[in-house]
Amino acid sequence: MKVLVALGGNAILRRGEKGTAEEQMANVRATARHLVKIAAGGSRMAVTHGNGPQVGDILLKEEMTKDAFPPMPLDVCGAESQGMLGYMLHQGMESELRAAGLPTHVVSLVSQTVVDARDPAFSNPTKPVGPFYTEAEARGLRSERGWTLVNDAGRGFRRVVPSPEPLEIVESGVVRTLFEEGVVVISSGGGGVPVVREPDGTLRGVEAVLDKDRTAALLALTLKADVLLILTDVDAVYLDYGKPLARPIRTLNASEAEARLSDGQFPAGSMGPKIQSAVRFVRGGGKRAVIASLQLAERALDGEAGTTVVA
Amino acid sequence: MKVLVALGGNAILRRGEKGTAEEQMANVRATARHLVKIAAGGSRMAVTHGNGPQVGDILLKEEMTKDAFPPMPLDVCGAESQGMLGYMLHQGMESELRAAGLPTHVVSLVSQTVVDARDPAFSNPTKPVGPFYTEAEARGLRSERGWTLVNDAGRGFRRVVPSPEPLEIVESGVVRTLFEEGVVVISSGGGGVPVVREPDGTLRGVEAVLDKDRTAALLALTLKADVLLILTDVDAVYLDYGKPLARPIRTLNASEAEARLSDGQFPAGSMGPKIQSAVRFVRGGGKRAVIASLQLAERALDGEAGTTVVA
Numbered sequence: 001m002k003v004l005v006a007l008g009g010n011a012i013l014r015r016g017e018k019g020t021a022e023e024q025m026a027n028v029r030a031t032a033r034h035l036v037k038i039a040a041g042g043s044r045m046a047v048t049h050g051n052g053p054q055v056g057d058i059l060l061k062e063e064m065t066k067d068a069f070p071p072m073p074l075d076v077c078g079a080e081s082q083g084m085l086g087y088m089l090h091q092g093m094e095s096e097l098r099a100a101g102l103p104t105h106v107v108s109l110v111s112q113t114v115v116d117a118r119d120p121a122f123s124n125p126t127k128p129v130g131p132f133y134t135e136a137e138a139r140g141l142r143s144e145r146g147w148t149l150v151n152d153a154g155r156g157f158r159r160v161v162p163s164p165e166p167l168e169i170v171e172s173g174v175v176r177t178l179f180e181e182g183v184v185v186i187s188s189g190g191g192g193v194p195v196v197r198e199p200d201g202t203l204r205g206v207e208a209v210l211d212k213d214r215t216a217a218l219l220a221l222t223l224k225a226d227v228l229l230i231l232t233d234v235d236a237v238y239l240d241y242g243k244p245l246a247r248p249i250r251t252l253n254a255s256e257a258e259a260r261l262s263d264g265q266f267p268a269g270s271m272g273p274k275i276q277s278a279v280r281f282v283r284g285g286g287k288r289a290v291i292a293s294l295q296l297a298e299r300a301l302d303g304e305a306g307t308t309v310v311a
Numbered sequence: 312m313k314v315l316v317a318l319g320g321n322a323i324l325r326r327g328e329k330g331t332a333e334e335q336m337a338n339v340r341a342t343a344r345h346l347v348k349i350a351a352g353g354s355r356m357a358v359t360h361g362n363g364p365q366v367g368d369i370l371l372k373e374e375m376t377k378d379a380f381p382p383m384p385l386d387v388c389g390a391e392s393q394g395m396l397g398y399m400l401h402q403g404m405e406s407e408l409r410a411a412g413l414p415t416h417v418v419s420l421v422s423q424t425v426v427d428a429r430d431p432a433f434s435n436p437t438k439p440v441g442p443f444y445t446e447a448e449a450r451g452l453r454s455e456r457g458w459t460l461v462n463d464a465g466r467g468f469r470r471v472v473p474s475p476e477p478l479e480i481v482e483s484g485v486v487r488t489l490f491e492e493g494v495v496v497i498s499s500g501g502g503g504v505p506v507v508r509e510p511d512g513t514l515r516g517v518e519a520v521l522d523k524d525r526t527a528a529l530l531a532l533t534l535k536a537d538v539l540l541i542l543t544d545v546d547a548v549y550l551d552y553g554k555p556l557a558r559p560i561r562t563l564n565a566s567e568a569e570a571r572l573s574d575g576q577f578p579a580g581s582m583g584p585k586i587q588s589a590v591r592f593v594r595g596g597g598k599r600a601v602i603a604s605l606q607l608a609e610r611a612l613d614g615e616a617g618t619t620v621v622a
Contacts, residue, residue, distance in 0.1 A: 020381040058391075061376045068375065069368055070331040076395055080369075083394020084387055086421035087504055087516075094481070095513030107485040108421040110397035170405070174418040174494060183485055193398055202406030205398075 004225040006216035007049040008232045028092035036096045037298045050212045051081040051190030059130040075205030082189040089186045105183040112170040113192030119164035127163045132156030162208045166215040172222045191215035217277035221284045228281045228289040235293045237307035251308045254279045278309035315536040317527035318360040319543045339403035347407045348609045361523045362392040362501030370441040386516030393500040416494040423481040424503030430475035438474045443467030473519045477526040483533045502526035528588035532595045539592045539600040546604045548618035562619045565590045589620035
């Protein structure tokens with residue numbers, strides 16, 4: 001079986017932790033132990049991951065040191081986070097594969113994802129990034145740096161950036177080659193650094209963020225994976241989540257999933273993009289998408305836990 | 312011809328520049344234009360690069376924000392710089408290859424290099440990294456973080472870390488596969504993140520820095536490259552460099568190079584490691600190592616400029 005695993009931020013940095021390198025490395029090792037069970041079952045595996053907390057910290061550090069250093073734009077900060085997380089995941093996976101007596105062919109790529117410069121998201125930025133500002137600071141940033149800032153429920157002003165649709169994985173040929181050869185490829189971290197193609201075909205980074213699950217669906221189709229396995233911090237997708245009658249969904253077809261999305265069962269800020277990505281993957285030719293917690297990864301892949309979405 | 316190009320820091324960030332992302336990207340594009348001439352000549356090419364200025368900035372930012380965020384150790388900072396520089400180099404190379412009408416198969420890897428935990432460098436750290444401290448701060452850091460700090464000629468105290476010998480490139484199999492398939496592989500940035508193998512075979516990052524030219528020699532041998540092309544900010548290696556009778560060396564064999572190293576012609580802080588790496592490469596089976604400036608890269612590869620070292 002060919003599996004693309006999409007790891008949530010909690011696979012690397014857990015809520016309430018300080019975020020030391022030791023904590024993150026320990027979490028990554030624990031994550032890798034779960035993933036190695038999938039490889040041990042004979043499946044071919046590729047890995048992608050979120051970068052929210054890490055790129056958030058990098059942005060705050062850039063802001064705090066802006067009088068001493070020119071602040072790096074979002075695309076460069078995203079690439080830095082890929083380096084950091086790719087390093088940790090590569091080291092964790094290789095170490096756990098070795099401990100399990102399995103082949104240790106692992107690689108981690110610095111990844112770019114092409115978006116359309118005319119994507120409507122660019123005229124409607126919605127994703128908050130970076131620190132909070134006072135109203136006066138916000139005015140200054142609007143005029144000096146051309147940022148869009150919104151007033152965030154009394155906590156101050158915050159920059160918002162577009163979240164365009166991922167269209168093409170720049171290094172797709174390489175990822176496919178390595179995946180076919182059985183290498184555990186770690187790529188498209190944080191959804192990939194968003195870039196646009198200029199009219200002359202060259203690439204240019206843009207100030208945007210990508211949804212890692214949407215890129216994961218695209219990557220899974222690019223790899224012709226059988227299964228897109230989205231690992232998050234809940235054991236399954238729920239109907240009426242957070243309400244007294246909340247109940248887990250075991251299987252769901254694409255049409256049912258879309259109907260529930262329309263009903264507002266899966267909010268945009270949490271389960272929504274995962275369900276949309278699952279639907280996109282199975283409609284695009286993937287066999288099934290599975291949403292589960294990290295701890296249940298192996299059982300979910302066997303259809304014994306989590307939520308399975310089929311066409 | 313199969314060529315490994317080792318880029319110096321000046322290929323990305325030039326002395327006197329502020330280090331904005333725009334400046335670095337423009338430098339990378341200019342660098343890529345020179346390298347694309349090599350690819351256009353029909354050579355297969357891989358690229359490695361330094362990370363000194365960039366990891367230096369990351370370390371200073373970590374220090375300036377240490378009250379708000381747990382500072383990341385050197386290995387993680389090195390991986391971040393690989394993400395940043397790998398992204399810029401990939402984008403620059405792909406764009407310039409496309410502009411030249413050449414195939415655009417480029418990839419950038421997050422790279423680790425194995426060193427020996429018993430390397431004598433670990434008991435004799437010599438490479439200064441990070442900011443300057445007062446004597447009182449230095450005392451605190453010695454006891455709290457176990458750092459070695461030295462008094463740097465009246466400018467204050469500075470942390471020194473080991474620079475051990477690179478022994479093995481962790482992702483060597485993947486780099487070789489991709490290189491053989493004609494992909495321009497960008498890897499081992501900053502010499503690779505230094506790691507040691509634990510007794511159980513797993514990997515662990517260490518607080519050290521690697522010399523990027525030493526790793527380049529190892530990588531060039533791993534790739535069975537014909538030529539190791541070390542690009543720096545001088546047009547060639549000189550005898551009596553900086554003196555009235557300074558004269559460029561056109562060719563040099565390994566024994567001559569070693570004799571001149573013993574004479575002190577090539578200081579440890581500048582040309583020394585490049586000459587040592589050139590000698591290591593040709594003694595290890597490489598056809599020739601060439602040291603030249605970026606502007607002369609193509610001509611130097613043809614033996615018409617720079618300094619060529621042969622066995």
